[in-house]
Each structure stands twice: as C-alpha cells, then as structure tokens.
Amino acid sequence: MVWSHFDVAWEEGLAAARGWAAEAGHLLAPLDATRQGYRVGIWLKNARAAARKAAELEEWRAEGLLVESAAGALSAERREQLAEIDPS
Structure with a gap:
C-alpha cells in the first residue's frame, strides 16, 4: 500500500540521483x-x-x-539526503 505518492516519487528520484552520482562522481x-x-x-533541478x-524561508524566519x-520548500531531512550523496 502506498501512503504517499509524493514520498514514493521522492524515493524514486533519490535512487536515480544516487545512481547518477555513483557513475558521474557528482x-x-x-x-x-x-x-x-x-x-x-529535471528531478535534480x-x-x-x-x-x-x-x-529563503529560513532567512525570512531569522529576520x-x-x-x-512552506509550500514548495524541501524539508531539512530531504536536503540532508541530497547532501549525503554530494555535499555541493
């Protein structure tokens, strides 16, 4: 059973990104x-x-x-997942 199609799409994209980084090194x-x-x-874009x-939202809150x-903003957990693949 799929609880969230957004989560499934994220995991698919993350797996593709991991594969790309493994081959390309970035x-x-x-x-x-x-x-x-x-x-x-396109997924990475x-x-x-x-x-x-x-x-941007974090800057606004700090000010x-x-x-x-927070619609359209990537969660801290997902940003960390991308940073684990390639910190840059």
Missing part, C-alpha cells in the same frame, strides 16, 4: 540527463529549487518575518 547532472529512463536532471525555497506557508 550531482551536477544536465537538465536532459536520464538514469535508467528516469529524468534525473526541481529539488534544487525546493532547497533554495527552504533556505523575524512571518512565513505563512
């Missing part, structure tokens, strides 16, 4: 990069955008600004 996949049919380049959104929604 996570700087071009936008058109694929790994076993999975569009890892979206993950980076979500990580930037999370960093004392109200953050009404």
Whole structure:
C-alpha cells in the first residue's frame, strides 16, 4: 500500500540521483540527463529549487518575518539526503 505518492516519487528520484552520482562522481547532472529512463536532471533541478525555497524561508524566519506557508520548500531531512550523496 502506498501512503504517499509524493514520498514514493521522492524515493524514486533519490535512487536515480544516487545512481547518477555513483557513475558521474557528482550531482551536477544536465537538465536532459536520464538514469535508467528516469529524468534525473529535471528531478535534480526541481529539488534544487525546493532547497533554495527552504533556505529563503529560513532567512525570512531569522529576520523575524512571518512565513505563512512552506509550500514548495524541501524539508531539512530531504536536503540532508541530497547532501549525503554530494555535499555541493
């Protein structure tokens, strides 16, 4: 049983990213990069955008600004998962 399609999609993308990094030695996949049919380049682009959104929201909170929604921001746990593959 699938509890969350978002979690399943994340795990699929993370597995593709791990495979890409194992072969290439980094996570700087071009936008058109694929790994076993999975569009890892687009997945990484979206993950980076979500990580930037999370960093922006953290800055706003540090400045004392109200953050009404964290929609579109990558969780700290998921950012750590990517950093484990390639810290850069």
